[in-house]
Amino acid sequence: MPSKKPPPGHFNLLYFAASSSYTKKSVEAFKAPVSAADLFDLLEERYPGIKDKVLSSCAVTVNYQYVDLDDDGDDRAITIKEGDEVAIIPPVSSG
Amino acid sequence: MVLKDENIYVELTHDHLDTMTAINRVKSPKAGAVVLFAGTTRDTFDGKPVKQLEYTSYTILALAQLKRIANEMKKKHDLTAITLVHRLGVVPVGEESILIAVSAPHRQAAWRGGEEALEECKKRTEIWKLEEFEGEEGGVWRANRDGQAGVRIA
Numbered sequence: 059m060p061s062k063k064p065p066p067g068h069f070n071l072l073y074f075a076a077s078s079s080y081t082k083k084s085v086e087a088f089k090a091p092v093s094a095a096d097l098f099d100l101l102e103e104r105y106p107g108i109k110d111k112v113l114s115s116c117a118v119t120v121n122y123q124y125v126d127l128d129d130d131g132d133d134r135a136i137t138i139k140e141g142d143e144v145a146i147i148p149p150v151s152s153g
Numbered sequence: 154m155v156l157k158d159e160n161i162y163v164e165l166t167h168d169h170l171d172t173m174t175a176i177n178r179v180k181s182p183k184a185g186a187v188v189l190f191a192g193t194t195r196d197t198f199d200g201k202p203v204k205q206l207e208y209t210s211y212t213i214l215a216l217a218q219l220k221r222i223a224n225e226m227k228k229k230h231d232l233t234a235i236t237l238v239h240r241l242g243v244v245p246v247g248e249e250s251i252l253i254a255v256s257a258p259h260r261q262a263a264w265r266g267g268e269e270a271l272e273e274c275k276k277r278t279e280i281w282k283l284e285e286f287e288g289e290e291g292g293v294w295r296a297n298r299d300g301q302a303g304v305r306i307a
Binding site: 072074075076078079115119122145147148149150151152153 | 192208209211213214215217239250251271274275276277278279280281282283291294295296297298
């Protein structure tokens with residue numbers, strides 16, 4: 059699986075499980091930079107309904123670290139940069 | 154794909170899992186107890202016949218998570234050794250999808266360490282299970298989290 063390098067000026071977004079079924083993709087390149095707080099809205103525009111059906115129960119990693127998507131409060135959401143590896147992490151089900 | 158540390162072995166593999174190999178990895182003259190948990194795939198879910206199960210992972214994250222869990226459990230329960238192995242891809246019904254083997258000087262620590270290792274794996278490891286049912290298209294992405302319904306593929 060992972061992952062071809064994204065084109066210049068882009069980052070790769072990896073989809074797993076339900077997010078992969080919904081988008082019918084395992085990876086997709088998006089233009090950087092993007093605030094992590096805007097990521098779900100960006101996906102909703104491209105895949106109407108995904109926020110409610112899938113993303114509402116998902117976490118997000120940027121370069122293998124879980125990130126906080128809330129931009130309210132004191133912590134500012136991080137900015138996704140060119141070349142980053144971002145992933146949508148649905149509720150897990152190993153075992 | 155394997156990560157190792159002192160008396161720690163974690164692996165993700167598309168191959169058949171072997172219980173004796175897992176046991177032998179944790180056996181030690183220092184340990185009087187070895188506990189093995191083998192999770193096998195069931196043929197029904199809520200009474201519906203399961204055709205097959207398929208596991209996918211975010212491999213880099215899942216391996217690191219398994220190693221973190223192994224480290225935590227080894228320290229917390231004073232285990233002699235611990236091995237966590239998860240199978241990926243299609244796992245035919247009745248075969249093992251996960252093996253957890255732990256050893257400890259005495260049985261209490263081995264039981265507890267093995268049980269908690271499994272619970273932590275199920276809760277945290279970035280692995281997903283797709284259940285496909287007989288006579289139905291698509292499948293259901295299962296979620297281990299309490300009260301979280303699986304997501305049906307349209």
